[in-house]
Amino acid sequence: MASTDRRQRERTAQRDLIVASARALAAQEGWDTVTTRRLATEIEYSQPVIYKHFASLDALVEAVALEGFAELAAALHQARAGAAGAGAVAVVAHAYVDWAVANPSLYDAMFIRATGLHFGAEETPPELTDGYAELRAATTAIAGDRDPDVLAEVLWAALHGLVLLDRGGRLRPAHRRARVEAVAALLAG
Structure with missing residues (x-):
């Protein structure tokens, strides 16, 4: 059960980081610059990780x-x-x-x-x-x-x-x- 909770916390943390990074990038450079490729580079995740959440x-x-x-x-x-x-x-x-x-x-x-x-x-x-x-x-x-x-x-x-x-x-x-x-x-x- 503890490993399931930990995985869920990690998944939530990943999702929160993706959302926060999208917000920050949009605030700095505009929504046109927000792409999954750019986000993946910014947060050092692969694009499939982003698509796992969204x-x-x-x-x-x-x-x-x-x-x-x-x-x-x-x-x-x-x-x-x-x-x-x-x-x-x-x-x-x-x-x-x-x-x-x-x-x-x-x-x-x-x-x-x-x-x-x-x-x-x-x-x-x-x-x-x-x-x-x-x-x-x-x-x-x-x-x-x-x-x-x-x-x-x-x-x-x-x-x-x-x-x-x-x-x-x-x-x-x-x-x-x-x-x-x-x-x-x-x-x-």
Whole structure:
């Protein structure tokens, strides 16, 4: 039994190293540089070891994205924990944008690159639903007779759009905070 536990720990450690290396490489050089061949060289494993853990590069990106969703949910939860009412929407909105700006390659894995992850489905992983739950909790406080899910979706879409337009250099950089405040104020009515 002990050797089985040890093998499982080693397998988990290998998987974690592959995911961490993919994240680091993407953060340093972009997702286009992340290949199984490059990862194998970086971590000194053979490509078959990587494929033992991940059926494809897309599956590896999905694992990275799941980590990102968990981290984003934690950041949103922490921000929302000290706020109430309309203030909750603003702090969650700022936390979302700040997190996305600080983690561009991770954000890409979550929202730009193709994955098999599905939102709003029975098989939606908790890492995805937890972040959405934080957006929904923030908008529930201001919903009144409006549907808090619709408000959460609008908030999410607006923030995502702001993040991508800002990253693309299409918005005035000095006005990021004001834009987030405007979105929160519009939702609060």
